[in-house]
Amino acid sequence: MDRTRDTFFALLVLVGLWEICALLLDSMALPEPWIVLLDIIAALAGGNLLDDLAISAVRALLGLLLAVAAAVPLGLAIGAEKPLRKRLSPFIYLLYPIPHVVLLPLIIILFGIGNLSKIFLIALIVFFQILVTTRDAATNINRNYYYSMQTLGASRLQVYRHVILPACLPKILTALRISVGTSVAILFFVESFATTRGLGYRIMDSWGRADYVALYTGICSMALLGFTLYLILDRLERRICRWNRTG
Amino acid sequence: MITVHSVNLSFAHNGATLPVLRDISFHLESEDYCAIIGPSGCGKTSLLFLLAGLLQPDSGTIDITGSPRSGTILQNFGLFPWKTVSQNIALGLVLQKRPPHEVRRRVDSLLEEMGLSGFGEHFPGQLSGGMQQRVALARALAIEPDILFMDEPLSSLDALTRERLQNLIVDIRQAKGISTVLVTHSIEEAVFLGRTIIVLSGRPGRVLQIIDNPDADTDNFRQSDTFFQRCIAVRQILAGEVDGPHA
Numbered sequence: 124m125d126r127t128r129d130t131f132f133a134l135l136v137l138v139g140l141w142e143i144c145a146l147l148l149d150s151m152a153l154p155e156p157w158i159v160l161l162d163i164i165a166a167l168a169g170g171n172l173l174d175d176l177a178i179s180a181v182r183a184l185l186g187l188l189l190a191v192a193a194a195v196p197l198g199l200a201i202g203a204e205k206p207l208r209k210r211l212s213p214f215i216y217l218l219y220p221i222p223h224v225v226l227l228p229l230i231i232i233l234f235g236i237g238n239l240s241k242i243f244l245i246a247l248i249v250f251f252q253i254l255v256t257t258r259d260a261a262t263n264i265n266r267n268y269y270y271s272m273q274t275l276g277a278s279r280l281q282v283y284r285h286v287i288l289p290a291c292l293p294k295i296l297t298a299l300r301i302s303v304g305t306s307v308a309i310l311f312f313v314e315s316f317a318t319t320r321g322l323g324y325r326i327m328d329s330w331g332r333a334d335y336v337a338l339y340t341g342i343c344s345m346a347l348l349g350f351t352l353y354l355i356l357d358r359l360e361r362r363i364c365r366w367n368r369t370g
Numbered sequence: 371m372i373t374v375h376s377v378n379l380s381f382a383h384n385g386a387t388l389p390v391l392r393d394i395s396f397h398l399e400s401e402d403y404c405a406i407i408g409p410s411g412c413g414k415t416s417l418l419f420l421l422a423g424l425l426q427p428d429s430g431t432i433d434i435t436g437s438p439r440s441g442t443i444l445q446n447f448g449l450f451p452w453k454t455v456s457q458n459i460a461l462g463l464v465l466q467k468r469p470p471h472e473v474r475r476r477v478d479s480l481l482e483e484m485g486l487s488g489f490g491e492h493f494p495g496q497l498s499g500g501m502q503q504r505v506a507l508a509r510a511l512a513i514e515p516d517i518l519f520m521d522e523p524l525s526s527l528d529a530l531t532r533e534r535l536q537n538l539i540v541d542i543r544q545a546k547g548i549s550t551v552l553v554t555h556s557i558e559e560a561v562f563l564g565r566t567i568i569v570l571s572g573r574p575g576r577v578l579q580i581i582d583n584p585d586a587d588t589d590n591f592r593q594s595d596t597f598f599q600r601c602i603a604v605r606q607i608l609a610g611e612v613d614g615p616h617a
Contacts, residue, residue: 267444267445267446267448268450270419270424270444271442271444271448271449271450272465273424274422274424274440274441274442274444274519275461275462275465275513276462276465276466277465278465281465285450285453285461285465286450289450289452289453290452292452364452365493366451366452366453366454366493366495367451367452
């Protein structure tokens, strides 16, 4: 497990740098890592950190799942079916570059201030990232793969199952990994208002109370959430796209 | 069994029409084996695509009587890199929704027949070029075709592997009594594998000559004088085309 060892080493280096910076700055705004670690343990044991972590994880995961469920089939179809591509690509072209975060007021009016609007905003933003990547991957599949399927007498649905989806999966999973970072960032944004649960709230709350150790506990937990999601996707890619490492 | 009558084909390219094949006519009996040879860009791949039903001619007719089952091996990208060797071979049968135990049995016997035992769970990217071509051959044979269409199946292989696979193609054809149509740019390959050798001109491809090569099936043909004389004959026809008034 070379990779695990190397990652652990990188973590030690980062914590070491943090320690050095904390000592040099000697500021309340940057507590030493071991103090934060103790606070994390205390918050896990006695406080409600685990609850906040869980609720944030659920919001991020549901947002990602919703986005994938909508963007992957749509992206594959737009990429692989020429008439659809011609008609729908201009819409993507116009809608993709818009900063979707600004739609928050509208989303709150439509879906209320509860979990639904938070999850919906995450899904909306990630949706476009995955849609564009999936469409481009499906557009660029080598034509000979289609000919091969045609000579074997495949139906269109079989072409999707045996060629289009597997050919695009590595790109889809890469897009998803990038989207994990986005989803956690949006998570922080949507948890900074109208809620008293979640890591984003925890960070804003401790910031407001000028409790810097608790602030870093929140930041570290959010980083941990992002890393865990990333790790899951990394494992998933190694498993599903084993063939991609053989070429 | 196959009758091609005055077939013309052209491609649209940047608004212009590019003639690819002009007035192609020939006839093949069942259990015939035919090689199509010509300079690069002469449209021989397009001719094979027409025969395999992947393209339609602009004019003229292609009659294949008795609606035989056909298997096709394309030049590149014929195998799916995301499927294992076994899954690639099984694909035609899976698409026909044959029962799993039958698919399993057929794949196992083909793996053995093609000298691929033990490689069923490998991905194509992990195999040598010669082995990949044997997988492609196995996949085409899995659906028990009456005709095998091959587009330069051996062009990327080294000389020894190439001769070994040429012998394998002869063995399979004789054992199973199937017709083969092979596109090649190698004179030796055309003479070795074609009872009927169709020589095409440079683009747009016309039939320069149809050579009867009845000795192709005899033992040790590769070492015989007839083999060398036929090669010289084909070479002269092609050389006349390249240096002649059409060039």
